[in-house]
Amino acid sequence: MKPVLPPGLSAAQLDRALKAFAKVVGDEWVLSTDLDRDTYLDHFAVNADAHAAAAAVAPLTAEQVREIVLIANEYKVPLWPISRGKNFGYGGAAPRLKGSVVLDLSRMKKIEFDAENGTALVEPGVGFYDLYDYIQQNKLPFWTSVPGNSWGSVVGNALDRGVGYTTYGDHTSKICGMEVVLPTGEFMRTGMGAMSGAPTWNLYRYGFGPAWDQMFVQSNFGVVTKMGLWLMPAPESMIGLDIEMENADDLGWAVDLIAGMRRDGLLQQAPSLGSWLRGAAVLTTRKEWYDKPGALPDDVIAAIRKKFGIGWWSANMRLYGYEEVNEAAAKVISRAFAKRTRQPLKISHWRAGQPLEPNPFQGVPVTFPLQNAAWHGGRGGHIGYSPVLPANGAAALEQFKRTYDRYREFGMDYHGSFAMSERHITNVNQVLFNKDDKDMMGRVDKFFRALVGDAKEKRYGEYRTHIDYMDLVASTYDFNNHALRRANETIKDALDPNGILAPGKSGIWPRRYRSERT
Amino acid sequence: MSARWKVLSLIAVLALPLPGLAADAVKGESYFAVTCGRCHRAGGMGTGILSRRPGIPAQGLLEQREDLTVTFIEAVVRNGSGNMPRITRAEVSNPQLAEIADYLARGKK
Numbered sequence: 001m002k003p004v005l006p007p008g009l010s011a012a013q014l015d016r017a018l019k020a021f022a023k024v025v026g027d028e029w030v031l032s033t034d035l036d037r038d039t040y041l042d043h044f045a046v047n048a049d050a051h052a053a054a055a056a057v058a059p060l061t062a063e064q065v066r067e068i069v070l071i072a073n074e075y076k077v078p079l080w081p082i083s084r085g086k087n088f089g090y091g092g093a094a095p096r097l098k099g100s101v102v103l104d105l106s107r108m109k110k111i112e113f114d115a116e117n118g119t120a121l122v123e124p125g126v127g128f129y130d131l132y133d134y135i136q137q138n139k140l141p142f143w144t145s146v147p148g149n150s151w152g153s154v155v156g157n158a159l160d161r162g163v164g165y166t167t168y169g170d171h172t173s174k175i176c177g178m179e180v181v182l183p184t185g186e187f188m189r190t191g192m193g194a195m196s197g198a199p200t201w202n203l204y205r206y207g208f209g210p211a212w213d214q215m216f217v218q219s220n221f222g223v224v225t226k227m228g229l230w231l232m233p234a235p236e237s238m239i240g241l242d243i244e245m246e247n248a249d250d251l252g253w254a255v256d257l258i259a260g261m262r263r264d265g266l267l268q269q270a271p272s273l274g275s276w277l278r279g280a281a282v283l284t285t286r287k288e289w290y291d292k293p294g295a296l297p298d299d300v301i302a303a304i305r306k307k308f309g310i311g312w313w314s315a316n317m318r319l320y321g322y323e324e325v326n327e328a329a330a331k332v333i334s335r336a337f338a339k340r341t342r343q344p345l346k347i348s349h350w351r352a353g354q355p356l357e358p359n360p361f362q363g364v365p366v367t368f369p370l371q372n373a374a375w376h377g378g379r380g381g382h383i384g385y386s387p388v389l390p391a392n393g394a395a396a397l398e399q400f401k402r403t404y405d406r407y408r409e410f411g412m413d414y415h416g417s418f419a420m421s422e423r424h425i426t427n428v429n430q431v432l433f434n435k436d437d438k439d440m441m442g443r444v445d446k447f448f449r450a451l452v453g454d455a456k457e458k459r460y461g462e463y464r465t466h467i468d469y470m471d472l473v474a475s476t477y478d479f480n481n482h483a484l485r486r487a488n489e490t491i492k493d494a495l496d497p498n499g500i501l502a503p504g505k506s507g508i509w510p511r512r513y514r515s516e517r518t
Numbered sequence: 519m520s521a522r523w524k525v526l527s528l529i530a531v532l533a534l535p536l537p538g539l540a541a542d543a544v545k546g547e548s549y550f551a552v553t554c555g556r557c558h559r560a561g562g563m564g565t566g567i568l569s570r571r572p573g574i575p576a577q578g579l580l581e582q583r584e585d586l587t588v589t590f591i592e593a594v595v596r597n598g599s600g601n602m603p604r605i606t607r608a609e610v611s612n613p614q615l616a617e618i619a620d621y622l623a624r625g626k627k
Contacts, residue, residue, distance in 0.1 A: 031607055035596055043603035058608035085606070092603060104608045129556055149563070151556060285570055358561060367556050367563035373601045374567045380601045 002034060004052045006078050006099030007516065014054055017075035017101070021057040024067045031056040031104070040085070040102050042094035042467070044373065044381035046433075046444050051094035051467055053080065056102035062123075062179065062187070062225035068103060069223065070185040072500040078513070079103040080502050081223045083124035083156030088149065088370065089384045089430070090160065091467035096504035097516060103223065106153075118142050118231045119176065119202040124155040124224060128365040135231075142231040143363035145169050150365030155227045159217050161464055163419065163426070165360040167268040167320050168232040170421070175213050177201040177228035183496030188222070202228030218464070219488075220502035220510075221495050237323035238362065239330045240348040243337065244311030245273075251313055251400055252393035253340055255418060255425065258315065259391035261336070262422045266329055271317045272428075274417035278314070280304045281372035281415065281432060293439070294411040311343070318361050323351065375413070378436030383444070383468075385429040385451045387460040389418075396425055402454050403429060410447040411440075426463055452476065467504075471518045474507020489514070546621025549614045550581070553605075567601055580622055587626045591619040 003011045022030045031039075032055035040056055041048040054077075059065050072079050080100040085093025093102060108123035111134050120131065128150040135142055145164030147157055156162075158171040168174055177191040188194075190212045193201040205211060216222050245254060254273060261267040280289075290300045305311065317333065319326040334345050356362045373380035385403075389395050396418055407414040415430040431448060433440055448469065452462065456476045465473045477484050488508045492499075499510025509517050550558075557564035558580045568578030576582035595615055598604040610618070 028611075029608065036607060039596060039604040039606040041604065043598050043601075056606065056608065058606075084609070088603070093606070104606065106606070106608050282566070365556070366561070368561060368566050370563045370601075371566040374570070378600075 004037065004054045004099050006054065006097055007513065009075075009077065009099065013075055014077065014101075017071060017077045018055055018057075020071045020075070021068055021101075024064050024071070025057060025059050029058040029060075029107070031058065040093045040095075040104075042092040044088050044092065044383070045094065045466075046381070046383070046435075046441060046468065048094065050098060051091065051096065052098055053093075053095055053102045054099045056104045058104040058107050060107050062108070062181065065103070065105070065108075065223055065225055066181050066185050066187060069181050069183065069500070072101070073183075073185065073498045076498055076500065076512075077101055078500055078503050079223075081105060081124075083153030083159070084127055084151075086149070086152035087156065087160060088373075089382050089466065090464060094467060096467045096470060096502065097513060100503070105223075105225075108225070113138070113140060114202065115140050115142075117203055118233055119228055120154075120231055121177075121202055121226055121228050122154050123226060124153055126154050127152060128154055128157075130154075132363070132365050141234045143168075143234050144365070145171060145174075145232065145363055146360050146365045147171075148360060148369035149367055150360070151367050151370075154229065155224060158227065158229065159224060161218060163270065164363070165269065165272075165316075165318070166232055166363055168230065169270055171229075172214070172217055174230045175217075175227055176203065176205050176230055178213055178216060178224050179226035180216055180222035180224050182222050183220075183498075183501040190216075191228075193228075202230075218506050220505040220508055221491065223501070232320070232363070234352065235320040235322075236352050237319075237321065237326050238350040239319040239326045240346075240350075240361065241317040241319075241330060241333055241337075242346045242348070243315050243341070243343055244309070245313040245315065245341070245343065246311055248312045248400070248404075249397065250311075250341070251418065252397040254313065254315060254393070255391065255396040255420065256393035257336060257340060258317070258420045259393075259423075259425075261333065262391065262420055266332060267317055267319075267420075269318045269320065270419050270421050271315050272417045272419040273313045273315045275414060276301060276305050276308075276310050276312060276314075277375075277413055277415045278372075278417060279308055279310060281375040281413075282369055283308070283371075285377050286375050286413070287377055295408040296413050316361070372415070372430070372432060375432045376434035376437065376440075378434040380432065381435050382430050382432045383448065383466045384464070385431060385448060386463050386465070387427050387455040388463050389425045389427055389460055391420060391423050391425050396427070399427060399455075399458070399460070403427075403451065406447065406450055406454065410443050410450070412443070412447060470504060470507045544621065546617040546619075549610070549618050550621055553610050553614070554580070554618060557602075564602060571600075583622070586623045588616075588619040588623045589627060591622055592616075595619075 040053040078100040080095030081103040082093050084106045105124035108125040110123045112121040128146045132144050145166045145168040147162050161172045163169050177193045180188050191207040192198040319329050417428050419426040462473045493511050499512030503513040565578040568574045595605045
């Protein structure tokens with residue numbers, strides 16, 4: 001047994017805490033062998049050992065969560081809650097603070113569905129496949145919204161502001177009411193749930209007074225044990241409008257055009273403009289194209305695009321709802337694109353009654369997009385660099401060029417996309433790497449820090465980041481001498497006086513561990 | 519449908535999640551379908567990656583392979599392999615893993 005301990009905790013204290021956890025959940029669900037501990041390492045990390053857990057405890061009920069939190073306070077054991085632990089590219093199941101005990105909620109899989117209102121009340125262990133299967137088995141007239149890799153938790157994804165592809169794709173915005181165990185072991189319900197037995201818990205977000213759902217998103221202020229979510233009514237029709245854009249510079253006008261359609265409501269789903277590697281890395285490996293180090297040269301990029309018939313950028317727009325409305329919107333969109341490009345829009349139709357296709361545009365969960373982790377061969381991995389930009393073509397193009405140059409400078413293959421919201425772009429860039437390539441792995445950290453530095457200079461902040469970089473990203477939110485961080489930590493200390501819940505999450509450190517900030 | 523999604527859908531055409539399992543499905547197959555099949559049946563991430571790797575039989579489909587042993591499957595599930603992350607006991611318990619391994623290895627230790 002190789003003990004892994006958090007700062008300030010002895011092996012004997014940890015052992016006593018684990019024994020107390022076992023009394024709550026049973027011996028089987030305290031996972032504390034060397035092998036158990038290794039199963040919580042971040043498989044895609046640059047340095048997995050830096051975030052090793054001491055052990056894990058896996059409750060089945062919210063009441064057990066509450067009891068575990070009380071014990072953690074008694075023994076001063078830091079807990080790292082995970083829903084299903086599939087947050088790949090951002091840390092997986094691993095804790096920010098080495099030696100934390102993972103509070104693994106993956107066994108909590110209850111679903112309550114309100115078919116009249118189209119809401120689901122789900123526990124953190126419910127995966128996208130679980131919810132999809134539930135809807136299909138019960139023939140409910142709703143669609144899920146799923147991320148590109150749908151292996152993970154519905155709750156966990158919404159809590160990390162993950163996205164999907166339908167009009168309900170901004171998952172965190174579809175949260176309506178939560179049940180939370182506060183760090184001192186008290187149950188709280190948000191919104192209308194604060195009134196016992198309120199039938200509107202999952203229907204009206206705000207309740208009375210301050211509304212706290214977002215307080216528990218990307219934070220360490222509580223353990224979410226139930227989440228209300230709104231589901232999209234199954235549409236009568238879906239129309240797809242896809243375009244392949246020939247030149248890298250087409251990004252500028254395309255962003256401006258789509259941004260206008262998002263703002264005026266013509267397009268209600270967030271199309272993502274993705275570069276050629278997005279598809280190529282899923283379907284092929286790098287050595288099929290090129291066997292030298294350094295970023296792929298232009299002729300290889302051209303060969304890849306030719307093979308798959310894809311542009312430098314691809315944009316996929318989708319309309320959902322009534323067929324006549326969709327047809328009318330498709331006409332307006334087609335006309336607007338025709339004014340800007342000769343490249344035709346490829347238009348596809350789906351109507352209710354036809355089978356669903358295995359793709360996230362129809363809310364059908366898939367896992368194959370994560371095949372891109374194998375792009376380099378070897379033990380693949382990736383981290384995400386995702387600054388938020390204004391929804392403006394010139395800004396997007398400038399950011400793309402800056403980022404592209406950085407990828408080439410560090411000899412990495414560019415993998416970028418621009419997800420279009422009403423007033424902002426989430427610019428998700430994947431850094432794909434090969435853990436068996438020592439030279440490449442030696443470049444990743446410097447590369448990532450350079451990217452964050454570039455964004456900071458333009459005053460762009462990341463929307464989400466890997467556990468390695470939470471302090472770095474939090475430090476870029478610097479208004480008034482980091483007033484937000486100071487406020488977050490004031491709240492943290494008030495709600496979690498023993499600092500037991502997810503120390504360091506999103507750069508928020510409790511007083512007890514504040515010296516651990518990097 | 520865009521070229522990209524069209525190409526991707528070709529490989530994923532059989533990847534629709536299971537609407538339900540046959541009542542008489544053996545335990546190992548049931549567990550495999552729910553906990554492994556999302557990646558390791560046709561169209562899944564694991565199948566896609568394995569099918570591109572030289573020397574992997576059955577186009578990467580684990581259920582069609584003859585070379586798997588219980589020991590190997592249990593080791594891969596808990597230790598990870600290549601791009602496959604480790605699977606915890608909370609997600610797949612030891613008894614469930616034993617059923618899955620037995621189903622895939624057909625008794626080969």
